[in-house]
Amino acid sequence: MKLVEPRHPAAFDNNSIAGQSYNQLEAPICVDRVTKEYLGGRRTALDAVSVDINANQVTALIGPSGCGKTTLLRLIAGLEYPTYGDVKMHGKSIRGPGPERGMVFQAYTSFPWLTVAENVARGMKIQGVPKKEQQERAEHFLRLVHLEEFARSYPIELSGGMKQRVAIARALAQNPEVLLLDEPFGALDAQVTWEMEEMVVEIIEREAKTIILVTHDIQEAIYLADRIIFFTRQPGRIKADLQMDFKNGRRFLKKEDLLAEPGYLDMEKQLYSMMREEIKGQTS
Numbered sequence: 001m002k003l004v005e006p007r008h009p010a011a012f013d014n015n016s017i018a019g020q021s022y023n024q025l026e027a028p029i030c031v032d033r034v035t036k037e038y039l040g041g042r043r044t045a046l047d048a049v050s051v052d053i054n055a056n057q058v059t060a061l062i063g064p065s066g067c068g069k070t071t072l073l074r075l076i077a078g079l080e081y082p083t084y085g086d087v088k089m090h091g092k093s094i095r096g097p098g099p100e101r102g103m104v105f106q107a108y109t110s111f112p113w114l115t116v117a118e119n120v121a122r123g124m125k126i127q128g129v130p131k132k133e134q135q136e137r138a139e140h141f142l143r144l145v146h147l148e149e150f151a152r153s154y155p156i157e158l159s160g161g162m163k164q165r166v167a168i169a170r171a172l173a174q175n176p177e178v179l180l181l182d183e184p185f186g187a188l189d190a191q192v193t194w195e196m197e198e199m200v201v202e203i204i205e206r207e208a209k210t211i212i213l214v215t216h217d218i219q220e221a222i223y224l225a226d227r228i229i230f231f232t233r234q235p236g237r238i239k240a241d242l243q244m245d246f247k248n249g250r251r252f253l254k255k256e257d258l259l260a261e262p263g264y265l266d267m268e269k270q271l272y273s274m275m276r277e278e279i280k281g282q283t284s
């Protein structure tokens, strides 16, 4: 069985926000009593949600459709604002998107007129990263997502899974402290999803990142996350905040190794029954 031992946070040394170092152990994102209403208050997507997102962990947001997962991610991305409450990054209210928060969406978002390498470099160009460094970082991240041979191809030549790897490489190349993944594999078929999940485990091991993952897939959440926040059906409130203690801090490069781990099935059963409670409004 191939396991990856957890690294001490002190081992992570390449994070900075606009060149400033930050405390690795502090929770970078703080969601403080956030309510989000739409339609002039006729629809409440999130109701008084409070949660601190820990550094260098993968936190999965899961729950029934419409429970506000994407809304919370968009609030953290700064694409929307809370109706009440506050979302802070390192103590400062989030007032819009920023390079320290990279986002990958479900839909492919490549620029079709740029090569794969140019797509990956695009965000860095906007950030003003020198050209040579853009190229080096693009090469590094294309290797990380196993697309180095496609650097000169155009997005139209790629499969859906490959396009999504480009989107992940582009987000990572901008060196965000926090990576926000909104159902990144939702449009992919089962086999590609599985390969992508294993690739994300490799990435988590190599790059020090705080990752927030929205998913509707229970197995994916357990496989990738250190912690799962489960939301009630609309209006979204936190139903459970679960640490994946049964993994003992290990990450599994092969998904089947996790499935064989004692404690995995209990966690899966617990999440399925919580999902059933929320979907059906039943208690058993």
Ligand SMILES: Nc1ncnc2c1ncn2[C@@H]1O[C@H](COP(=O)(O)OP(=O)(O)OP(=O)(O)O)[C@@H](O)[C@H]1O
Pocket: 038, 039, 043, 044, 045, 063, 064, 065, 066, 067, 068, 069, 070, 071, 072, 216, 234
């Ligand atoms: N712009 C909007 N205008 C009106 N209602 C909205 C808007 N965005 C989201 N909502 C509503 O807020 C609620 C939460 O939506 P959200 O997309 O965050 O849920 P979700 O948990 O991500 O759902 P899914 O798993 O189906 O993607 C839903 O009832 C949705 O219809």
